[in-house]
Amino acid sequence: MGLPWYRVHTVVLNDLGRLLSVHIMHTALVAGWAGSMALYELAVFDPSDPVLNPMWRQGMFVIPFMTCLGITNSWGSWSVAGAHIVFSGLCFLAAIWHWRTGKPSLDLPKIFGIHLFLLGVACFGFGAFHVTGLYDMEGFDPFVPGGIASHHIAAGTLGILAGLFHLSVRPPQRLYKGLRMGNIETVLSSSIVAVFFAAFVVAGTIYAGLAKNQSLSEARAGSMDNKDGIAVGWLGHPIFRDKDGRELFILSVTVEFYGGEFNGVSYSDPATVKKYARHAQLGENFELDRATLKSDGVFRSSPRGWFTFGHASFALLFFFGHIWHGARTLFRDVFFDIDPDLDAQVEFGAFQKLRDPTTRRQVV
Amino acid sequence: MATQTVEGSSISGPRRTTVGDFLKPLNSEYDKVAPGWRTTHLMGVAMALFAIFLSIILEIYNSSILLDGISMN
Numbered sequence: 513m514g515l516p517w518y519r520v521h522t523v524v525l526n527d528l529g530r531l532l533s534v535h536i537m538h539t540a541l542v543a544g545w546a547g548s549m550a551l552y553e554l555a556v557f558d559p560s561d562p563v564l565n566p567m568w569r570q571g572m573f574v575i576p577f578m579t580c581l582g583i584t585n586s587w588g589s590w591s592v593a594g595a596h597i598v599f600s601g602l603c604f605l606a607a608i609w610h611w612r613t614g615k616p617s618l619d620l621p622k623i624f625g626i627h628l629f630l631l632g633v634a635c636f637g638f639g640a641f642h643v644t645g646l647y648d649m650e651g652f653d654p655f656v657p658g659g660i661a662s663h664h665i666a667a668g669t670l671g672i673l674a675g676l677f678h679l680s681v682r683p684p685q686r687l688y689k690g691l692r693m694g695n696i697e698t699v700l701s702s703s704i705v706a707v708f709f710a711a712f713v714v715a716g717t718i719y720a721g722l723a724k725n726q727s728l729s730e731a732r733a734g735s736m737d738n739k740d741g742i743a744v745g746w747l748g749h750p751i752f753r754d755k756d757g758r759e760l761f762i763l764s765v766t767v768e769f770y771g772g773e774f775n776g777v778s779y780s781d782p783a784t785v786k787k788y789a790r791h792a793q794l795g796e797n798f799e800l801d802r803a804t805l806k807s808d809g810v811f812r813s814s815p816r817g818w819f820t821f822g823h824a825s826f827a828l829l830f831f832f833g834h835i836w837h838g839a840r841t842l843f844r845d846v847f848f849d850i851d852p853d854l855d856a857q858v859e860f861g862a863f864q865k866l867r868d869p870t871t872r873r874q875v876v
Numbered sequence: 877m878a879t880q881t882v883e884g885s886s887i888s889g890p891r892r893t894t895v896g897d898f899l900k901p902l903n904s905e906y907d908k909v910a911p912g913w914r915t916t917h918l919m920g921v922a923m924a925l926f927a928i929f930l931s932i933i934l935e936i937y938n939s940s941i942l943l944d945g946i947s948m949n
Binding site for chain 2: 617618619622626681682683684685686687688694
C-alpha cells in the first residue's frame, strides 16, 4: 500500500522544510562530486608532457575547467577540491537540520525577487573580484567583449536591478493566474527550462570548440554536406594500377617522412608503404606507448565528445520533463481527481450555462 | 512514512522564534497580486529588448555583425 514508486517524491510537495532539505542534500551531492572528482584527477594526472600527453588524452574532466578559471598549479587545485568537499559536508548537515515539517504557504514572487537580488550581488561580486587581480588571465579583463569577468559584472548589475524591481512590484493578477504562481510546480517547471536550455547551449559550444577560447579549426560545426558536398551518385570501387596493369603500391610508390622522429627516412617495400598510408588516413602518425596502461587499441572518445553526448542527451530528457511538469501545472484542475469538498470544481467549462457567455465563471 | 510529533506543539499555531519574527514580513504577502494586466506590457517590452540584445552580442561574436572597434581573430 502507499504511493507507487514513481510518485514517492510528492511527499515533499506540501512540506516546505522537507522540500528545502532535499534540495540542499542534492547540492551537497553535487559539490561533493566536484571535490571528489578533482581529488581523483589530481592523484592520477601526469603533467610531464603537455604536448604529446595532454590532460584530455588522460581523460581529465574537471582539471581543464579549473585551468580555464586560472588555477595552474597543484596547490590551487587541492584547495579547490578541499573547499568543495568541506562545503558538501556543511550542506549535508544543513539538509538534516531542515528535515522538519512546515506550513505550506510561501510567497513565491517575493522569494524570486530576493533570490534574484542576492544572485545579482554574488554575480557582480564574482566579476569584480576576479578583475582586482586574484587570478591573472585575459579572460578576466572586463574590457574583453564576451569575457568571463565582463559578463558577470554586466549580468550581476542586471540581476540587482531586476531583483529590486521584482521586490517592489507584485505580479499582475492575469499573469499570476495564467502561470499558476501560487503553485510550486510552476517553479519546478521553469527551473527545468533553465537546466535544459543550459545543457543545449553548453553541448553545442563544447562541440564547436568555442568554449575556453579554443580555435575553431579542430572541430567545425555543421553537417558533413557542408564539408564534402551532397552525395548524388556512387562511382564504384576504385582499383589503382600502374602502366603495366599492376595494382598501386606494388612497385611504384614510396613513403618518406618529413620532421619528427622518422625525418628523412623512406620506405619502398609495399607492405610498409601501405601500413603508413592507412595510418595517415586517420590523422598524424605517432609513436605510441601501449605497454604502460595496457592500451587495447579500441577507439575511444575524448572528454569533449562524452561531454557533448551526455549533455545533449540530458538536455533532451529535461526538455520532456519541462513539458510534463508545465502541463501538470497548467492543467492541474483537469489532471487531478475531483476533491469532494471542492464544489466549485464539480462543473467543468468556462460558462456555467452551456454556450451562454453571460454566465462566465468569475475568477477570484 | 514516519511522522514525528514535535513536543510542545499545541493548537496555538506554528512555533515562533526571534529569527522567524524578524523574517515574517517577507512571507506575509502570499497570493497578493496587482489587478488586471498592470506591468505585463512593460515585461513584454523588456523581453523584446533583451532578445535583441542577445542577438546583437551573438552576432558580434559570430562575426555576422562587424564593428570597427572589434575584431574576432
